[in-house]
Amino acid sequence: MLDRLALLVIGECVADIVREPGAADRVHAGGSPANVAYGLARLGRSTTLLTQLGQDANGRLIRDHLASAGVRVRTDGCGAPTPSAAVTLDDAGRATYTFEITWSLAPVTPERPAQHVHTGSIAAVVEPGAGTVLATVEALRATATVSYDPNVRPELMGDHTEAVRRVERCVALSDVVKASDEDLAWLYPSEAPEKAAERWLRSGPAVVLVTRGAEGASAFLPGATSSVAAVPVPVVDTVGAGDAFMSGTLHALAAHGLLGEGGRARLRSLDTGTLGDVLRHGAASAAVTVARAGALPPDAEELAAGLTRAPVPKA
Template identity: 75%
Template structure:
């Protein structure tokens, strides 16, 4: 065991609820940061997730999923319901989405400092919890490397200009940034995603990664660009 955890992930858990006509709801553990934490722990890393879970069935299901995968889960004292995303499928398979997400994470004392901090998604831009995330990154980045994934969810981002400012602030605090071309299209409509990522690189990160679906990915570094 290391004297401090390999990874601290800060961000939301989401209960992904699939609703079909005439069938009981199916609930799946989700949330982009929670998925990162689960993956890291399954790969054998000492991983802590700082998140928000309600005292409800969805919260208990997600906590069991995470701890079963080896994640140490830390939460604040909030009693808000566990965030949920409901996808309703009609008889022809068409999907409609509804989000029931609040992010009010308050400060949580950490007994050990991480070697690396990862954050992103709703948690980094939705107030009041985003202020807690920002303060944590500010306080830990001198001793830990930082990665960030905006994982844009347009329905939850609020005012576009304010969301862009918050995302760019997170980029400037990070060593590694990963975004999809769809994320960048929403943030900077009409602009080439890789060119936009190049501006992010100039803001401070050592590496910016852009995923482009079937078109592969691009890695931008101070010394050049690599495509895969």
Template identity: 70%
Template sequence: MPDHGELLVIGECVADIVQLPGEAPRVHPGGSPANVAYGLARLGHRTVLLTQLGADDNGRLIRAHLASGGVDVRTDGSATATPSAAVTLDAAGRATYAFDVTWDLSPVAVAPAPAHVHTGSIGAVAAPGSATVLDLVRSARPTATVSYDPNVRPALMGDRATAVRRVEECVALSDLVKASDEDLEWLYPGEEPDRIAERWLGLGPAAVLVTRGGDGALALLPGGPIPVEAPRVEVADTVGAGDAFMSGTLHALAAHGLIGEGARERLPAVDRDTVVDVLRHAVASAAVTVSRAGANPPGAHELRDALAHN
């Protein structure tokens, strides 16, 4: 595939410790930004992840996993323990998390300058490291496009009013924002997702994408909403589905020349067919992931096959 420049993802890695009844605990590499970086690398993109990892078994496991997909992992060297989460799956494969996370990312020089920066989840809102993340995003914006996924984790968000302010600060720095309907319900209880997305558009992004699980996704742009249905698949679990949606989105945007220097001016005028194509890539990527256990996004050939059959 053509080289679209380096993609930088900033945010946490988390060791997901999954306990199923009658089985020994299993540790899986996780963390929303880490999953997005892994998905992008598997799709053929030069991808750097700036994160924190401890010099422990969980850190070594995650680093090896990311490297196996082609991710260039960089850290600030300060973490003493790798963040972790106890994961519980319900009968439908939906995951809930109990976190043990410290996020105090220190300033790190990133070179060469990336074409695109993605951030979100804990790393973008949890102090004190979130301040470093936002400074890095601001410094990259003159030559890079920016995407953001709040990926709300209520146990780590603090009080709702403070969380909303931090999320909206990230939204205002971004060209593209993706959020699930569950994220929006926690941030703005009782409000319709499309109304929230319209309000977010007014803060600065060119597009806001809202994921709705098995009901597909919706893109809100200045010209109005564009929906897409989700492919029908047998769900193993939903771990990493939103992250695979994000990596599929960025993959398709890159193919259309809509990331990197100069793309910020083109994004608001993108045509409907292009948006539909981006959404099709996104929901297909998520569908592959939910069809198998864990955060296991598709490679480029798997995504092409999924698109061909939907």
């Protein structure tokens, strides 16, 4: 374990049933927050996942998958079936999703105090569990830094106006926010992603990151930006790429002492050089993931190798 920084991820686990032309269905452990927790643990970070899992075959598969990386799993014991998603891949490896999900997370007290909390995706917008997620983040924010990734799933977001309100409330509670250009296009169809990111930045976060798939990623600070190109790799599929970017980013922020106690103040004085290193870690982590099947983010050795191929960010 790298250090004693306690990371808490709150959100859904999903059994991804992957379908592609000419191949038999494959089941992978997934769910955006679960993928982030798994990625952090594979990088040596002390990580707990607060989630909802059923006592079924998919639930057992996901528990075993998370345990293999060292993730501590806390559940609310509600007994609801494990959520699932049919993931259809096209010939270029791009994924589309069809969900079968209920999210009714009940309050659970973490086993140890969290120094950083990450949440997002379905967990932060689908009721009744979203209320628990928001209340937990609000309670922990006084002593922990917070990160958020909306990971928009349009078919589960409900009313657009209400979804935007929920997302913006989570953004305002967060220190670090990551969104894809597709997320922002759905949330704000008449606004350029850069403008939306800059507006979010003014609402509370210290840094907002925008991923653009094969076009790389950008980060926004008050008065400064930094961008990095995507690492060139052959793409097998894009499942979990954004989550791997998030875990790589959080890993780098922790390494720079920007999470946990005192992290919020240090994030407010983040320089573009450090931010560029953080972006490289996110890009390298995503590149490792898209080069193989499923949401399988890198371990520390694989990330180090990926960083040797990562482009230098541009301010």
